[in-house]
Amino acid sequence: xxxxxxxxxxxxxxxxxxxxxxxxxxxxxxxxxxxxxxxxxxxxxxxxxxxxxxxxxxxxxxxxxxxxxxxxxxxxxxxxxxxxxxxx
Amino acid sequence: xxxxxxxxxxxxxxxxxxxxxxxxxxxxxxxxxxxxxxxxxxxxxxxxxxxxxxxxxxxxxxxxxxxxxxxxxxxxxxxxxxxxxxxxxxxxxxxxxxxxxxxxxxxxxxxxxxxxxxxxxxxxxxxxxxxxxxxxxxxxxxxxxxxxxxxxxxxxxxxxxxxxxxxxxxxxxxxxxxxxxxxxxxxxxxxxxxxxxxxxxxxxxxxxxxxxxxxxxxxxxxxxxxxxxxxxxxxxxxxxxxxxxxxxxxxxxxxxxxxxxxxxxxxxxxxxxxxxxxxxxxxxxxxxxxxxxxxxxxxxxxxxxxxxxxxxxxxxxxxxxxxxxxxxxxxxxxxxxxxxxxxxxxxxxxxxxxxxxxxxxxxxxxxxxxxxxxxxxxxxxxxxxxxxxxxxxxxxxxxxxxxxxxxxxxx
Numbered sequence: 001x002x003x004x005x006x007x008x009x010x011x012x013x014x015x016x017x018x019x020x021x022x023x024x025x026x027x028x029x030x031x032x033x034x035x036x037x038x039x040x041x042x043x044x045x046x047x048x049x050x051x052x053x054x055x056x057x058x059x060x061x062x063x064x065x066x067x068x069x070x071x072x073x074x075x076x077x078x079x080x081x082x083x084x085x086x087x088x
Numbered sequence: 089x090x091x092x093x094x095x096x097x098x099x100x101x102x103x104x105x106x107x108x109x110x111x112x113x114x115x116x117x118x119x120x121x122x123x124x125x126x127x128x129x130x131x132x133x134x135x136x137x138x139x140x141x142x143x144x145x146x147x148x149x150x151x152x153x154x155x156x157x158x159x160x161x162x163x164x165x166x167x168x169x170x171x172x173x174x175x176x177x178x179x180x181x182x183x184x185x186x187x188x189x190x191x192x193x194x195x196x197x198x199x200x201x202x203x204x205x206x207x208x209x210x211x212x213x214x215x216x217x218x219x220x221x222x223x224x225x226x227x228x229x230x231x232x233x234x235x236x237x238x239x240x241x242x243x244x245x246x247x248x249x250x251x252x253x254x255x256x257x258x259x260x261x262x263x264x265x266x267x268x269x270x271x272x273x274x275x276x277x278x279x280x281x282x283x284x285x286x287x288x289x290x291x292x293x294x295x296x297x298x299x300x301x302x303x304x305x306x307x308x309x310x311x312x313x314x315x316x317x318x319x320x321x322x323x324x325x326x327x328x329x330x331x332x333x334x335x336x337x338x339x340x341x342x343x344x345x346x347x348x349x350x351x352x353x354x355x356x357x358x359x360x361x362x363x364x365x366x367x368x369x370x371x372x373x374x375x376x377x378x379x380x381x382x383x384x385x386x387x388x389x390x391x392x393x394x395x396x397x398x399x400x401x402x403x404x405x406x407x408x409x410x411x412x413x414x415x416x417x418x419x420x421x422x423x424x425x426x427x428x429x430x431x432x433x434x435x436x437x438x439x440x441x442x443x444x445x446x447x448x449x450x451x452x453x454x455x456x457x458x459x460x461x462x463x464x465x466x467x468x469x470x471x472x473x474x475x476x477x478x479x480x481x482x483x484x485x486x487x488x489x490x491x492x493x494x495x496x497x498x499x
Contacts, residue, residue, distance in 0.1 A: 013226075014226070015224050028370030028371055046367065049360060053360065056356060056357065060247065061227075061252050061253045061255060063255045064255070064256050065234055065256070065257040065258075065259060066257065066259065078234070078257050080240035081235060081240070
């Protein structure tokens, strides 16, 4: 159940963090833990939840367009044209 | 030699009648390319249909225009259906067009169906090969035209729903001969990166030819070998391309692809807050539970009021002692009363008391057995008579039976 509790939270993807948080909540709700175990899980759960919130609160994601010059790829900010388009 | 001479009008009419009587010319399909197209103010359309060597005039009357699937334009290769007749004023025969369709559509459909069948048999559409779309992507690649409405729709929808995601637009041509190769290259390129969670491949609506790049085999195979999940979003809801069948998920439109690619931020925030609540509630319950167990023990009477317990025991002891004393006293008294009652009865029954009143008690002798009836006596028996203050030994001389009791009741 708590197989990933050793991994530093900052290295978890959002998906992994949410999954682990769900697992922790489920075991806390099952209520057959010792106080030590419960407190340890609870602390971990709080950190996971905070980590998820930080990821979601991140500033608006970047929109970039791939550029290619003589086989070298680059990325520059992209702003889709408003209004007139060639409709495809 | 007499000559038969016609007017121009007569001869044109004659030829027109000839043409009109020919059954083949009444409804024919002609293939060619449109040129010199003019739309008259009346709404009728005039154009020339040509091929490499020849040309023929065509007219499409306004009332047939609304049935067309497309608006004809110069350079289009078409099949026209119509009747051939002669325009008598100009002496020119022409096609009176009833219907028109784009040339090659049938071939495209056939090619489409054939490839669909082939790729399906090969397993490229197999559901078990389809990869799940990551629920919380960090970066999405959008392979499409950078100038179309599609890219704008996708970006708008994605960022409105889930602002924190990064978007990388990979620009490609989405129609024309170069499109399939570019799309293939773009798909292969994004698969060389490790930061892309989901690919949206698409374009806005268009004709079958305009969407054709998405039916090309190179595109289908590039989607197939992509390790990153691909959402296809080609044209409108009714358009189905090979790319849609191979893709891991088909979105009916580019905007819909945006919706399928990312979750709603508010839903996730809600889910997170519910998880948070459950986390703290769960911990609180555990703490309460443990605390309750401690409290239960601590609050038990002995622990809470040890003095009172002792007092209570003492009081209880007192009560029992009192009760014991009371009941012992009562018991003695009762016995005493019983005894005196019995003594009185005993006194009344005592033969000594009877002897005091002048009666005597008679027994056999020497065995002192009480004699209460003459039946037990015979003449000559030795008897002893007891009085209040002594006894006398006597012998029986005579026995006489009397009925004292009955007589006394009769009296």
